Amino acid sequence: MTLRRSILAAAAAAAIALPGAASAQAPSFFRIGTGSAGGTYYPIGGIIANALSCPPGAPCNTAGATDGIPGMVAVAQATQGSVQNVALVQAGNAEAGFAQSDVTHWAYTGTGLFQGRPRTDRLRFVAHLFPEHIHAAVRRDSPIQSFNDLRGRRIAIGLQASGARIGSELILSAYGFQAGRDFTAEYLNQAQGTERMQDRGLDATITVVGYPAAAFTEFCARTGCRFLPIPEAEANRVIERAPFYGRGVIPRTAYEGLTEDVPTLTVSAVLVVRDSLPDDLVYNITRALWSQTTRGLLDRGHAKGREIVRENALNGRGVIPFHPGAERWYREAGILR
Known part of the structure; x- marks a missing residue:
């Protein structure tokens, strides 16, 4: 079973087991643009999607559970990669995306290889992932x-x-x-x-x-x-x-x-989100990304996951503004001063 199917199955199971709760709280979906099969973005995206997810009725932030956002199901979407991902986030067709830091800079500023194109100015920085x-x-x-x-x-x-x-x-x-x-x-x-x-x-x-x-x-x-x-x-x-x-x-x-x-x-490689996402949501996404539970998922899930570390969280941002929710978490954690 794929990660996406397993997450959706968990959400469905919760809805069946707890019909009252399901009717009161339908899951909210959070789309992450990743990359193509055979690369690194897609499997890492699946691990992070799992870490951020906590479907309605599932335990959250407790022993044996993820540190995900209650009621949210994150989904890693296969895409062509960085250029498509920043376009998806800009257009609101994905809430988040993985991208190379050169692509985010040129897209945001409308320079370099993006010279002559409209600026992709709705990108906001959340985290550096890996080289x-x-x-x-x-x-x-x-x-x-x-x-x-x-x-x-x-x-x-x-x-x-x-x-x-x-x-x-x-x-x-x-x-x-x-x-x-x-x-x-x-x-x-x-x-x-x-x-x-x-x-x-x-x-x-x-x-x-x-x-x-x-x-x-x-x-x-x-x-x-x-x-x-x-x-x-x-x-x-x-x-x-x-x-x-x-x-x-x-x-x-x-x-x-x-x-x-x-x-x-x-x-x-960096994680970016759309500027329109609520501050509290992105704060909790940042918190979940750097939690000890997610640390274990990354370490066990992929060799590159071990290189996603808090010490490098702010690398590769360049001129892309922080999302206010991510910035608040980094300041409270003492990572950003």
Whole structure:
């Protein structure tokens, strides 16, 4: 049973068991835009949705229960990723979303790769989640050894409305590559890209995702993989254009068969909400996100969950305003002064 179905089933069970309570309090749904299957946003979104949920009639904030918001059912929605998520939040078609910090900055200010578009000015910051890494994957038996070898190749660069596409285009442009002229772009997510590489229908898949990502875990175990390093000069060209990026590594322990750490670029994944959400709701969402119960869910649920820590809660905000509810919780917790 999927996480979403299990949450909905819990809500339905509560309604059946407690018809009087159900009629008095129908569940309120809280939609979180995440990402596509095979990435990190979707499974982490499922864990956080579970942590925030407490359907009508279910125990809340007690031993053995979540620290969720009474009467609320949070749902992790599969999406194309960051670009779609900020658009969903802006339009009110999702209450919250995961996004790369470069995407939130450019969308909010109408600058960079969002130049000429209306500002996505209803975004409000709740929390930094985890660092994401550029993954440039090829088959282990591929002759491609560096980004320079990608000229003339077929490359999956992420879905159209994803932050992965933006990250892929940034690194390829650092090498002077342009889609249609220097390579053939395929707008696929990492699961679709690795599947095509497995069948030798693609030469490489580039994306921005937190390791370990399920699609690459499966691909490396089944087919064998390598990740292309990003040297210092090219990394600095990307950082000059997009200062939200920093230098990092994909450790050799992240995926089966890697023999050395891979130098690459990193960017923050953040949680944003719409400005119209009530302050008390976002206060309690922030409280639930950083509770000890949620800490256990994150630690047990996904390797990347262990990197979602209070010490980094304010990283990656940039110019995005705090939601007042989140800001109040951080001040009361002594994290924001």
